[in-house]
Amino acid sequence: MGHIIKVNQVQKKFQQTTALDQISFHVSEGEIFGMLGPSGAGKTTMIKLMTGELGKTAGDLEVLGKNPDAFHRSSYKAQIGVLSDNSALYDRLSVLDNLKLFCKLYEKPLSRIDEVLELVNMWGEQKKIVSKLSKGMRQRVLLAKSFIHQPKLLFLDEPTSALDPGNTAHIHRSLRKLNEEGTTIFLNTHDMQEAADLCDRVAFLHQGKIQELDRPSALRYKYSSHAFHITTFAEEELVIENTPDNAAEVAQLIADGAVKEMHTDNPTLGDIFLNITGKELV
Amino acid sequence: MNVNRISAIFEKDLKDFTKNSMLFFMPLLPIILAVFYSRMGDGEDLPLFVIYLIVGVTYSAVTAGFMMMMMAEEREKNTLRGLTLSPASFIEIIIGKSLVTTLLTFASLIIALLIMGIGPLLNAKAMIGLIILFFFFLFLGIGVGLFVKTVGMTTAYMMPLMFLFGFTPMVESLQFEEGSMVLKIFATFPISQMIKLGEDGSWSHIGIVSLWTLGAIAFTYICYIRTRKDS
CATH class of the missing domain: 3.40.50.300 (P-loop containing nucleotide triphosphate hydrolases)
Incomplete structure (x- = not known):
């Protein structure tokens, strides 16, 4: 093209x-x-x-x-x-x-x-x-x-x-x-x-x-921390690095039925802009 | 040159004019003056300078004044940018925008001259001179309209231009000493040259009016280039 x-x-x-x-x-x-x-x-x-x-x-x-x-x-x-x-x-x-x-x-x-x-x-x-x-x-x-x-x-x-x-x-x-x-x-x-x-x-x-x-x-992806953000039913906030070493820990939390919410870090374009320039997009 | 584009701009301006009360009164000014002067003549033919005074008022108030205001409004409201970014060329924009003014100028001028007596202008040289003179005022109006940034500012320019170029025949009644520099300068002005053309019929006067017109075209072109690029 x-x-x-x-x-x-x-x-x-x-x-x-x-x-x-x-x-x-x-x-x-x-x-x-x-x-x-x-x-x-x-x-x-x-x-x-x-x-x-x-x-x-x-x-x-x-x-x-x-x-x-x-x-x-x-x-x-x-x-x-x-x-x-x-x-x-x-x-x-x-x-x-x-x-x-x-x-x-x-x-x-x-x-x-x-x-x-x-x-x-x-x-x-x-x-x-x-x-x-x-x-x-x-x-x-x-x-x-x-x-x-x-x-x-x-x-x-x-x-x-x-x-x-x-x-x-x-x-x-x-x-x-x-x-x-x-x-x-x-x-x-x-x-x-x-x-x-x-x-x-x-x-x-x-x-x-x-x-x-x-x-x-x-x-x-570039500006993501690549970590899992987990909220447990006990309202505990966990941030676990997305690495093979931590796989067992994440799997265990799931197996225990303790995970209420789990997502990866996904910054918005605004977050990225703030990260790069230190300024808000306004 | 694209006739469709020219007629599109003309059509738009005509519609816009019918809705613009600010411009409505201008074509009536020469007609009112013509009625006034024709009643002063005691049935005799009016002197040539009075006829050219009406021509000057028509061209300065209607032709130059109209164009000035129309162009200044396009510039002030940024609509000129829309036209210049469209496929319409500078020439097409100018022709399209001049058509309404041309129509109103000649309607107003013909009515005013019919009231006052059109006789002294019914010859080929005077007609050619009047057409060239029209273009002088037209380009002067476009140039000033592009030069100023707001419609409000046109009034500041319109009055001196009207007195200098429209009311030129009145200068002689200002009691300047005969042969004075002021009178010599004003004698080279377009309307003065047209009066001299009526008196001696020499082509040189048409030549001088043409030079003024070329100057007005150059002024307009410079102003256009200035508006085409942001600074």
């Missing part, structure tokens, strides 16, 4: 401040790649470099086989979709009029509007004026707008930050469907559960540097 994004030793400075430092990673075609980090870590800057909205200070960057500076060409812009915190809609117009504009700009049939509204759980709300929408509804229309043209590569910056759990779950299902249909997704989030649910691989970005990059399951 080819690489749709290649980032090699990329650096971005704003005057004296280094926002991104020596960043290297790739995203394969068909992948959902997550970039996790707290606010101000440099996640949005990374997306802006890849969409050509910002110029890099140093390093090599290739998106869809081209330098993002070439994105002023219609043929490239038609292949990418972007949802970021400064994406916007026309307030005085209806949801339908907003989506109609982008359907026409991307030369897609107007029937696509109903499809995307269904995907973001907004079907039946076409005639509502955007200024009257709640923050969550507005976010869902923006999301619909970002993939109305079935892009090859979709950049999402905190797509579910304003949504309730029900709508978040619906959006996650839709993003998975979109991904199955061939869209590669680059997802910025500070929601560790979202990253764990959706992403094939995640990168932890902290203070402008990638601290870890792997599959969520591999990271959980």
